[in-house]
Amino acid sequence: MFSKRLLTIFCLVLFALINVILLSIIAKRGHGNSLPDRLILAAIAPFQGGVTASVNFCENVWDHYFWLVSTKEKYDRLKQELDRVEQERSRYVETQQTCERLRKLLGMKQKQAHGSLAARVVGVDPSGWFHSILIDVGTGEGVFKGMPVVVPKGVVGRVVEASFAHSKVMLMIDRSSAIDALVQRTRARGIVEGKTDTYCLFKYALRKDPIHVGDVVVSSGLDGVFPKGLRIGSVKKVAKSPAGIFQSVEIEPFVDFAKLEEVLVITDQDEEE
Numbered sequence: 001m002f003s004k005r006l007l008t009i010f011c012l013v014l015f016a017l018i019n020v021i022l023l024s025i026i027a028k029r030g031h032g033n034s035l036p037d038r039l040i041l042a043a044i045a046p047f048q049g050g051v052t053a054s055v056n057f058c059e060n061v062w063d064h065y066f067w068l069v070s071t072k073e074k075y076d077r078l079k080q081e082l083d084r085v086e087q088e089r090s091r092y093v094e095t096q097q098t099c100e101r102l103r104k105l106l107g108m109k110q111k112q113a114h115g116s117l118a119a120r121v122v123g124v125d126p127s128g129w130f131h132s133i134l135i136d137v138g139t140g141e142g143v144f145k146g147m148p149v150v151v152p153k154g155v156v157g158r159v160v161e162a163s164f165a166h167s168k169v170m171l172m173i174d175r176s177s178a179i180d181a182l183v184q185r186t187r188a189r190g191i192v193e194g195k196t197d198t199y200c201l202f203k204y205a206l207r208k209d210p211i212h213v214g215d216v217v218v219s220s221g222l223d224g225v226f227p228k229g230l231r232i233g234s235v236k237k238v239a240k241s242p243a244g245i246f247q248s249v250e251i252e253p254f255v256d257f258a259k260l261e262e263v264l265v266i267t268d269q270d271e272e273e
Contacts, residue, residue: 115267121260131174140164148266154231154254156263171257180223181232184216192232199236202249211238217251
């Protein structure tokens with residue numbers, strides 16, 4: 001017994017065959033206008049319309065398929081090109097920023113009255129207990145323990161360890177750091193010691209010395225490590241207790257230690273200093 005699907009297919013094939021036969025009869029009879037001709041034309045017209053619609057539908061689907069495939073390929077090419085351009089732009093911006101930093105370092109080096117050596121920061125202390133960085137110059141380039149490290153904005157720290165190709169620099173914000181300094185405006189002296197990531201203490205400043213918020217603090221050159229006049233930071237807070245001979249002063253460093261990439265190591269100082 002035939003299934004409904006087979007019966008449907010058989011009916012469609014039979015209907016198509018009948019329409020083909022009727023089309024052949026019309027073709028042989030020519031352009032007649034008799035009643036049989038009109039009846040045959042009325043019978044096959046729906047079939048022809050359906051066939052034409054199906055063919056047009058298939059053509060549209062086929063054309064749109066190729067259009068979508070072509071559009072997808074074009075989109076993929078444009079996306080790859082955009083990714084390549086973005087990568088090149090990123091490299092260009094990075095190179096431009098590096099050149100700008102090196103230009104500032106070179107300008108500072110030319111203004112220095114003492115020898116200096118440019119270095120790149122290649123590591124930071126991961127422990128969190130100490131504030132230090134690792135630079136890519138060492139004893140092979142003439143860098144030794146105790147040499148000061150600076151950037152155009154100000155003091156970074158000093159070398160505490162040196163191997164042949166690398167050196168460890170203790171940052172001025174480390175609690176073990178100490179720099180003999182003075183207030184540039186009033187010449188009040190003190191010792192800058194590291195406290196936190198954001199500020200240092202200006203210790204042993206006499207209570208009678210006039211120190212105001214915003215005053216610039218520079219190295220005094222009297223500690224034998226840092227040359228005189230290097231920028232350290234600006235006064236952030238001043239507090240004077242009713243008793244005692246010293247006042248409490250907090251300093252905000254000029255250097256952003258979280259963004260150090262290149263530094264200058266001062267390898268010697270002039271004879272006057």
